[in-house]
Amino acid sequence: MTENKQNNEWGEREIGALWVNVKQSDGSKYLTGTINGQKVVLFKNKSHSENDKAPYFRVYKHQERDASSSTSEQQVEEVAEPDLI
Secondary structure, three states: OHHHHHHHHHHHOOOOEEEEEEEOOOOEEEEEEEEEEEEEEEEEHHHHHOOOOOOOOEEEEOOOOOOOOHHHOEEEEEOOOOOOO
């Protein structure tokens, strides 16, 4: 009973979900998903190593790619066990 109450509390607090993806062209990992109904994409901040006060990750609103974009860059592979964090 306590576990069910705890699960309900977490469910009420949830604002979104993210999935790990791998860019096929270079193997770099990134996250995609939704937060408060807004599609987002999250990338590791490459400049964090240069500045300890810089954020580890950056979150952007998702933007659809043009049909003229390379299809190989659009295709991603979902990873079962992420090692981002």
